[in-house]
Amino acid sequence: MKKKPSFFMLAAGAFVLVAMIAYLFFALTLADHWEAATVPPNKTEATKPPM
Numbered sequence: 001m002k003k004k005p006s007f008f009m010l011a012a013g014a015f016v017l018v019a020m021i022a023y024l025f026f027a028l029t030l031a032d033h034w035e036a037a038t039v040p041p042n043k044t045e046a047t048k049p050p051m
Helices: 007-033
Strands: none
Touching: none
16 A cells, blocks of 8 residues: 555645745845945945954
């Protein structure tokens, strides 16, 4: 008798697949909107510690 995958294993696999697709979609589409803020040219850069 062959072992069939249980319903919970199939549900968990489907959930992981949907979660991965959603993560990739949001990460790739929203990455452009979350760019790091650039320092204005009139501000000086922070000084580096001597050591």
